[in-house]
Amino acid sequence: MPKSVYIHIPFCIKKCAYCSFLSGINPINKGVYVDKLILEIKKFYKGEILKTIYFGGGTPSILDVCEIKKILDCLNFNQNSEITLEMNPKTCNLDKLKGFYDIGINRISLGVQSFNDRILKIAGRAHNSYDALKSIENIRLAGFKNFSIDLMYGLPTQNLKIWQNTLDKAKNLAPPHISLYGLKIEQGSEFYTNLPKDLPNDDVQADMYEMALETFKDYYHYEFSNFAQSKKYTSKHNLTYWNIEPYWGFGLGASGFTDNKRYENETDFEKYIKNPYAEKEFYKTNLLEEHIFLGFRKFEGINIKEINKKFSIDFDKKYARQLKKFILSGHIQKTLQGYKLSKDGVMLSNSVLCEFLDD
Ligand code: SF4
Secondary structure, X not given: OXXXXXXXXXXXXXXXXOOOOOOOEOHXXXXXXXXXXXXXXXXXXXXXXXXXXEEEEOOHXXXXXXXXXXXXXXXXXXXXXXXXXXEOOOOOOHHHHHHHHHOOOOEEEEEEEOOXXXXXXXXXXXXXXXXXXXXXXXXXXXXXXXXXXXXXXXXXXXXXXXXXXXXXXXXXXXXXXXXXXXXXXXXXXXXXXXXXXXXXXXXXXXXXXXXXXXXOOOOEEEEXXXXXXXXXXXXXXXXXXXXXXXXXXXXXXXXXXXXXXXXEOOOOHHHHHHOOOOOOOEEOOOHHHHHHHHHOOEOOOEEHXXXXXXXXXXXXXXXXXXXXXXXXXXXXEEOOOEEEEOHHHHHOHHHHHHOOOOO
C-alpha cells in the first residue's frame, strides 16, 4: 500500500506568467473543495501509517489552518512522518505559520524564485523579495527546522549577474534545502501565449545551472535540481517519486501511482466537485524507462540489482552499447550499486538518457 500522499490545492492569489500547472483558481470555493477532497480521501485511503504527506498546488498556504487540519485528521501519520506544505510568501504571517506547525506540518516549501524584484514582477509573482525574506524569518520563528526554497533560472531579462546575486542571497540565508527550476515555456502559460523577449538561451541556462552547483557545493546535491544541507533534509516525499514508490494523489488533477499503474484525477473543477469519488482511471507506463530516467536524476544513480530483479532483465547486457559509449566518453560512471551520471553527464543528461529509450 502507498505510504505517501500528495494533496493538490489548486488555488492561488494570482497566476504566475510561467505557470502551466492546474492552479490559479480563485479561492472563493476553497471550503467546498476541502469537503470534497475529504470525501475522496475517505473513499480510497485505507488508514495506513504514512511516511510522507505533501500539500502541493497551487498554493496550499492559502487554506486556513483549520482547513489543513480537517484534511490531516483523515490521515494516519506519526512523529517520523514528513509533512510538507507549499507556501507562497504573500500568504502567511507568523501566527498562521505557528498554526500550521502546531497541527503537525513539519516542512515548508517556499516559492521564492528570485530575490530580484524586477524579475519577480516579470514572472508575475504576487510577492517581492522583502516578502520572501520575511517569510523565511517567520518560518524559523514559528519553529520549523526543515524548510526548502525554490529558485528559478532562465527567466526573461535574467542575466548571470542577477542570478548569482539571488544564489548568494539564498546561500547566506542557509536554508536546509534548495530546489532549482529552469524555465520551460509550457502550453497553458501566459509566456506561451505571449512569448517574452530577452529569454536567456540554452547556453546561458546551462551556465546558470553550473553557477548554482558551484554556489551550493557545500550542500548534498542528491538530485539534479535539489540540494540539502545534509541527508536529514532531503525531501523524503520527492524521493518517493524518484524511487518509483507507490503514492496516493488526491484532489483536482492529482496523479497517483498504485499497483504499478498510474492515474490522474479529473481536471475540471466543477466535475471534480460534483463527483470527487470517481473511480480512478489507471494507465500503464514504461516503468523500466521511468526507473532509468528518474534513477539517473539522483546523485547515487541507479541500482541495477533492484532493476534486474524487478524487471527480470540483465541491465548490463540489455544496455551494453549505451554503457560502453557513455563510460568511454565519461558521461556515466560505475558505482557500487550500478551507474550514475558524471558531472558532464548531468549537463548532457537529456541526450545521454534518450539513448536508453526503447532498446
Ligand atoms: S507558480 Fe505556484 S503560485 Fe504561481 S500560479 Fe503556479 S502554482 Fe500558483
